[in-house]
Amino acid sequence: MHKSFSETPAILVEDVHKDFKLRHTHSIKETFLAAVRRKPLTTDFHALDGVSFAIEQGDSVALLGFNGSGKSTMLKLISGVLLPDRGQVRTRGRVAGLIEVGAGFHPDLSGRENVYLNAAILGMSKKETEDRFDEIVAFSEIEKFIDTEVKHYSSGMFLRLAFAVAIHTELDILLIDEILSVGDEPFQQKCLARIRDMHDQGKTLVVVSHDLDMVSNLCSRGILLRGGQVAFDGDSKQAVAVMRG
Template sequence: MTTAIEVQGISKQFVLRHTRSLKEAFIWLIKGRKGDLSEKFHALKDVDLMVEQGETVALLGFNGSGKSTLLKHISGVMIPDTGSVRTRGKVAGLIEVGAGFHHDLSGRDNVYLNGAILGMTEAQIDERFESIIEFAEIGQFIDTEVKFYSSGMYLRLAFSVAVHTNPEVFLVDEILAVGDEPFQKKCIAKIQELAAEGRTLVVVSHDLDLVARICERGVVLDHGEVTFDGGIHEAVAKLRGA
């Protein structure tokens, strides 16, 4: 089989600040408080992950486990401190609701902006525009500035643009929790359609029942390390402590 995603030994750490302002830091020093004003948080620790073309994979774990950070590395939003990430084919998806949108532009303008960011040409966007708007169900608001959109409207438009890029690798991070139930069902059906077409799917979600329905493989992370990689039902059981 063809490898769609290859993650080799990646690590990522962030600096956590103990103070919120220069004033607080100055008071800290004046009062003679010892110790560094910051500490390092290891979000990922030497993570390896291979995903074959057409696999449907859920990244699972509790808050702070590193699953969203790993997904951002796969998408290219983040660069690892050490290690490497390689992907094959067009990568698209929703890492954050409204990412790539400009608040002062209309929904129409943002379709073209976001579509271009995700690798579509203007001609391709023209061709798919009506389908994008129809799927998003925001026709009457398409020429309204998106700063006036609700989070649900953001989601519908962002998801619609992403799926219409026809990606080989589709990434989803918790965005289904934002939409209403009818649109969630519509998104899930579209994701299942992409999977049936042989697209590679990587999902981050706390909804274990949902990922068990749409994914075949589960990767469990804990404090930045992979603790389990196998069948989705086994992964869900491990996370639930069964």
Template structure:
């Protein structure tokens, strides 16, 4: 009996991009004006500083993969994408790329403001490697996908940012690229167009094309990418599993949040009521996930009728749940001193990820004593049944076919 055919792994696929020992240095001038730069020219390097945006980067991207580049602002992800695209040259190291590439790196890049949308389609397509015959053949599809046919003969300097992105993305995906580079520009388009873009990217993935994506949306990266590269200060800190990469990124955001809170002045410590600390943790009870929020309150002056408000938010600031104690049958302490208020949210059905807790103290009249935004956080583990903002346990059954 012959052996079954071996399923190809990612290691068997050809490499479409190879980044080897790449570093990128920018020279930053501290002079405030051209005049200052001219007067100090040749004297010293006191007004010049080297900034290394990338340091000894090594990255192989195989054909057919979707790679997400993530990191804090200034981590080097957009610089790396531009180096891969050949927009900027590395200071040291080499980049080898094969196949036809299309890039969406900056809003309006490759467009001339004084040309019409029609003329810019031909210009941009030529830059991306299409000849006039190929552009003629794809022109109607490009315009239809962009949805701006009424403005195609208008100079693009009169376009909105959303129209720019629509036309640029439409050209990029219709030049039949082997490699598509996408920076954060897709966030500019409206929601229906973003859905159309996501559908097109999914179509590209099904066709085995390679995509390198820079995004601040953890949900978008987790949904689209089979590999995540996390950058920090120009260096690679993770390359591999998307879930682990997103966890590392969120932990970095959490560390920044805590450092920011610690650096804030404690002016509210003398308020009649103030928040000393906030803690949030999860526990599992009979298969259900509960969130427990503990608020340590300083009662400096005896006040009756005060209440506590708590909100749960995503790391992007979206409020998922908010409540206050005024409608609850509970009387909060009025004696001077420290008191712990514990709130339990039972059987919380949030999707996997990190969530933030904000807390406030006040009166039902609207008077506020203290508020701490993003005062604590908690993690919901990865769900085996799906992804998103909510968590479900679906059932799957086979219904008989009715003849």
């Protein structure tokens, strides 16, 4: 049974397939031996096998599933980091992904320079970044180190700054992958509160996390992926119960 969707959902995923080749050999010697024995060097892994769903503007959706179920792959397809082999993924508006947080950070630049660089990668103008700079730095709680080169940061400091930049960008759709492993408990709570505020402002939210209780409280809808296919799509707490069952 198909739910009826508006003409213009925020995210539309239609019959999406994504395969990866899994390599079985890790050295030239292993590759040679496998070739001599006529063993396959790779196998195709169907990460996503005909997935379809639509997400309305302002929805909060948890992508659920055990490791290898395709949920992180799906998030990367929505963000545009990956492209589907077949089918299509369409998004409306500006998408910001807290997926590979800080992927655009440069270790030899200072925290300040990286804020401008990462904000530009996320589609913000210099003026927008200037207007929000103080807010970003205050949120990250690393004011003292903002002019230090990022290569001297601890991983916690780095993630805090990257997270602060991403959630202060102008966006319509926020994608989050396991990011709440960032920092200590008070900082995580602050991040969650900020994400809830953004959702209250009508932003669309898609979250992947191993913390099932947190994600079922944060999101109203759960899409459960199993073996690269949609196994359940409905209330998030029910989705978690199905997954645990």
